[in-house]
């Protein structure tokens with residue numbers, strides 16, 4: 001699929017909005033005690049995005065999505081600062097959640113749960129991972145210990161969750177649980193729930209290396225949560241299939257947004273090294289520095305190409321599981337190299353909060369873990385190599 005002029009125009013508008021209106025808010029002190037922007041700040045930025053016509057810019061007013069290649073050029077621009085994605089409502093986990101509800105939800109669920117998200121009036125959370133000390137779902141989601149059982153017209157959910165981004169303050173939740181039923185209702189299920197709900201308790205919100213996501217990453221206890229049966233997302237037992245529908249585009253959109261962040265970090269590092277002198281010349285004229293920024297240039301281009309390649313596979317109708325694994329590994333690892341080099345060439349300034357480089361560095365470190373750690377993707381790619389080889393014998 002090609003990239004339309006309409007999408008190019010939207011991307012240009014998003015870029016101008018983020019650079020001119022949102023970047024000046026980077027030093028705004030309104031942060032919660034985990035360092036994440038407060039909801040008050042996010043809502044103020046959203047109003048600015050609404051006025052500028054760039055709120056939820058990857059979804060058209062008729063509800064249709066731009067294709068993945070088009071989404072890429074828009075989301076990269078919204079990611080030029082972490083506040084940009086929040087202002088434009090392209091951030092995780094909402095962007096992936098909107099995509100999933102749009103694909104799997106029936107019309108009533110869309111009206112009730114999707115509409116407020118698309119309109120930027122609510123935040124959402126995706127409840128899949130569980131505490132490591134209970135040996136729950138983590139890198140291996142099939143280890144899910146949260147259960148659901150049918151009780152008349154309701155499902156009853158019990159369990160514990162961990163690292164649930166944005167749960168604190170979210171109004172919409174997608175909860176995953178496993179049904180032990182022996183019939184077709186057995187297996188992983190997904191439910192849409194209104195938040196807050198007294199049966200979903202936040203027990204802790206640990207401090208983490210990243211700090212850009214409102215609500216941070218909560219630990220949760222679910223006690224006898226009763227969900228009307230018609231709030232099941234899709235069919236019983238198909239939860240992991242739907243997680244897969246969400247995962248490829250969601251991990252690709254993380255690549256898009258954080259590539260935007262690293263493009264900006266590179267701009268800041270290039271500016272710094274063109275102004276700062278050492279040993280009688282500008283830093284960029286020292287080969288050790290210039291080469292690092294040149295390597296970043298190459299990494300950035302390779303990330304763009306890989307994202308565009310994976311996006312075109314998804315646009316062609318494939319789930320893109322293999323391609324999104326390859327892209328997620330390649331891009332998240334490259335972004336880490338880029339952010340690290342930007343920080344290094346900026347000396348002490350690079351590790352301060354005077355620029356966004358330090359924030360980007362911390363964000364992309366966490367990205368090597370969520371939406372599948374690098375090693376898990378490589379392991380599943382190696383398994384594919386083994387399968388393919390076997391099929392030729």
Ligand SMILES: Cc1cc2nc3c(=O)[nH]c(=O)nc-3n(C[C@H](O)[C@H](O)[C@H](O)COP(=O)(O)OP(=O)(O)OC[C@H]3O[C@@H](n4cnc5c(N)ncnc54)[C@H](O)[C@@H]3O)c2cc1C
Pocket residue numbers: 093125126127128129132137138139140162163164165166208210217366369370371372373374375376379
């Ligand atoms: C910032 C952040 C935000 C998150 N947001 C959400 C969210 O909103 N919702 C949600 O449900 N989850 C969320 N997560 C959870 C995330 O998806 C998990 O952290 C991830 O799946 C890894 O699970 P785990 O932490 O339990 O690690 P573990 O399962 O304990 O794995 C630990 C490490 O073991 C290694 N490993 C595991 N399996 C293999 C293998 N087969 N081969 C080689 N090495 C392996 C990897 O290096 C892995 O990092 C978030 C995590 C972070 C860090």
